[in-house]
Amino acid sequence: MPHIPDPPRPGRPKDSTKHAAILAAAKQLFARQPFEQVTMEAVAAQATVSKMTVYSHFHDKETLxxxxxxxxxxxxxxxxxxxxxxxxxxxxxxxxxxxxxxxxxxxxxxxxxxxxxxxxxxxxxxxxxxxxxxxxxxxxxxxxxxxxxxxxxxxxxxxxxxxxxxxxxxxxxxxxxxxxxxxxxxxxxxxxxxxxxxxxxxxxxxxxxxxxxxx
Amino acid sequence: MPHIPDPPRPGRPKDSTKHAAILAAAKQLFARQPFEQVTMEAVAAQATVSKMTVYSHFHDKETLxxxxxxxxxxxxxxxxxxxxxxxxxxxxxxxxxxxxxxxxxxxxxxxxxxxxxxxxxxxxxxxxxxxxxxxxxxxxxxxxxxxxxxxxxxxxxxxxxxxxxxxxxxxxxxxxxxxxxxxxxxxxxxxxxxxxxxxxxxxxxxxxxxxxxxx
DNA sequence: TAGATACTGGACGCGACGGTATAGGATCAA
DNA sequence: TTGATCCTATACCGTCGCGTCCAGTATCTA
Incomplete structure (x- = not known):
């Protein structure tokens, strides 16, 4: 999995720490509850991040x-x-x-x-x-x-x-x-x-x- | 679990075959999908029974x-x-x-x-x-x-x-x-x-x- | 036959949740 | 500074599913 080194785009770059926070929060929640019971709002809250941010990093609940x-x-x-x-x-x-x-x-x-x-x-x-x-x-x-x-x-x-x-x-x-x-x-x-x-x-x-x- | 022998009540008695059919249908569905994904409508359909009948036999999804x-x-x-x-x-x-x-x-x-x-x-x-x-x-x-x-x-x-x-x-x-x-x-x-x-x-x-x- | 209960089918209120839209502020490169 | 993108906050839409209500019919006991 070679991580493509960000083709330099204009504008503010994505915050990779948010990405990691979302991933960590989701990991924690999915470990406790089955798929359907984990709400995207809960993931956002756990990651101290807006729900929109979650969707900007992961298009979908399934993708996440x-x-x-x-x-x-x-x-x-x-x-x-x-x-x-x-x-x-x-x-x-x-x-x-x-x-x-x-x-x-x-x-x-x-x-x-x-x-x-x-x-x-x-x-x-x-x-x-x-x-x-x-x-x-x-x-x-x-x-x-x-x-x-x-x-x-x-x-x-x-x-x-x-x-x-x-x-x-x-x-x-x-x-x-x-x-x-x-x-x-x-x-x-x-x-x-x-x-x-x-x-x-x-x-x-x-x-x-x-x-x-x-x- | 002694099955109390129906204190004879007035009116039409409950159909025990429906009870069994609901139970069987639910058993089959819960075996395939987790709790949240099994809908009461599906249970009713699988048992060829009205949804209201399901609720008359089992007060709740959890009870079922x-x-x-x-x-x-x-x-x-x-x-x-x-x-x-x-x-x-x-x-x-x-x-x-x-x-x-x-x-x-x-x-x-x-x-x-x-x-x-x-x-x-x-x-x-x-x-x-x-x-x-x-x-x-x-x-x-x-x-x-x-x-x-x-x-x-x-x-x-x-x-x-x-x-x-x-x-x-x-x-x-x-x-x-x-x-x-x-x-x-x-x-x-x-x-x-x-x-x-x-x-x-x-x-x-x-x-x-x-x-x-x-x- | 009369009264009581069970079953059916459809409609519906309601809350929850996935996902979107919008507006405003923040942060980067050029 | 400008323009593009990111993040936040909030409101919003559509859907889905639980549980209920109701009107009509069927079935049992007394």
Whole structure:
């Protein structure tokens, strides 16, 4: 996404801080309420900006929403593409990916939104796909590759790396995202994220360790 | 919930088939769209009933929604309270519970709704709690008890039965519910439910088998 | 048969919200 | 300074959906 460097137009330029403020306000509101319940007036008020300004930066409510989703997706990519640790032992690599993944998916703002997204995105397949591929999908693909490599080296006894990656992610998450979405649990602390990543990884390794004799 | 047997009132009695039709129509619509997008007119049309009739049976849109949630929750309880199989081997018992659970949670109508519920129920804790306790919560409690029993008998090496139950449910579900909610996958066939229940259970048993030496 | 209630269909009041219009002040480049 | 554009504030329009009212008809009990 190369940011075209403003072809110098006459008149007063747009205030990029307002743009950011609107984006931040919308992100916060969409995280709390589903699409229909977020009013453009509320976004404007939250950003301490006139409603007209909102419409001057984002033509549409849907355009604004898509900008949010895209932004979160990009943020996910940024965080998740860093965690690899080429030559650390397998467990450490998995735990690191798990920590990053949980850090994103359980973040105070993201988690609630992630669970109100489906309802809104069900009739917007392209955007839904993009979001999924930037977050959960990306992690699953990376994990499947790591697992396949470990299997070839004989470090894991795995039938299908994709299934195994799914298992690992599921063990990391547990019921936490659902509970948060239901409003039955508070957002997690970093300490719990670390514990979940380690616990899930250990259980995974125990289930798939080579001497378990599973084809 | 004992159904009070109609204190005989004068005049034409309410048509219970209409009541059921409204409930069914609403269940179908709420499964597809979030709360705000379902119009009472649509419910009436779907039930081939006048809008006024809808309001005569359910005072409110929220009342109707709560009736749906309650109905689904009761249905869950009905299905899930049957699966126990007192003296079958552990694996068979777990697989049976898993099949029932997945059958409910991945059912064509329930799964989509389950993922639009949180957004609607976040400001209705009691109802959210009731739903959770009737479905996922109930299963987790039952599983924790079964797992604790197996651990006492030495059939499993488990630190915390509640965590372990969480792991098992997570392995059963995988990413399927999320994918369906995002509209990126179709509702599942019974065959896949069986496979998931067995696969998840086997992986769980492998991770927690006693000779793995985990405290 | 009479009285009471249920169902239908259409019309409608009302509030909420997305989006537009307008007018006036602010801020930039030339 | 000028002209173009941005931002604000407010008023406004159109629509949509909830919930109600009403007049007419159907159905039940006594």
């Amino acid at each position: 929403f898509e900008a949010i989703v895209t932004s979160v997706a990009d943020q996910m990519i940024g965080i998740l593409s860093g965690s690899d640790l080429r030559d650390a032992p397998l467990r450490e690599r998995l735990v690191a990916v798990g920590r990053d993944f949980l850090g994103v998916i359980l973040a105070p703002g993201v988690c609630e939104m992630a669970h109100s997204l489906p309802a809104t995105l069900r009739d917007n397949r392209p955007l839904a796909l993009r979001f999924y591929n930037a977050g959960p999908g990306r992690v699953r693909r990376a994990l499947a590759a790591m697992i396949a490599g470990a299997a070839e080296r004989g470090d894991l006894a795995v039938d299908d790396p994709a299934f195994a990656a799914d298992d690992l992610v599921s063990l990391w998450e547990g019921s936490r995202p659902a509970m948060i979405a239901f409003g039955l649990a508070e957002p997690v602390l970093p300490e719990e994220i670390r514990q979940r990543a380690e616990r899930g990884t250990d259980i995974f390794l125990r289930a798939y360790r080579p001497d378990a004799g599973e084809g | 929604f709560e009736a749906i949630v309650t109905s689904v929750a009761d249905q869950m309880i009905g299905i899930l309270s049957g699966s126990d199989l007192r003296d079958a081997p552990l694996r068979e018992r777990l697989v049976a519970v898993g099949r029932d659970f997945l059958g409910v949670i991945l059912a064509p109508g329930v799964c989509e709704m389950a993922h639009s519920l949180p957004a609607t129920l976040r400001d209705n804790r009691p109802l959210a709690l009731r739903f959770y306790n009737a479905g996922p919560g109930r299963v987790r409690r039952a599983l924790a008890a079964m797992i604790a029993g197996a651990a006492e008998r030495g059939d499993l090496a488990v630190d915390d039965p509640a965590f372990a139950a969480d792991d098992l449910v997570s392995l059963w579900e995988g990413s399927r519910p999320a994918m369906i909610a995002f509209g990126l996958a179709e509702p599942v066939l019974p065959e896949e439910i069986r496979q998931r229940a067995e696969r998840g259970t086997d992986i769980f048993l492998r991770a927690y088998r006693p000779d793995a030496g985990e405290g």
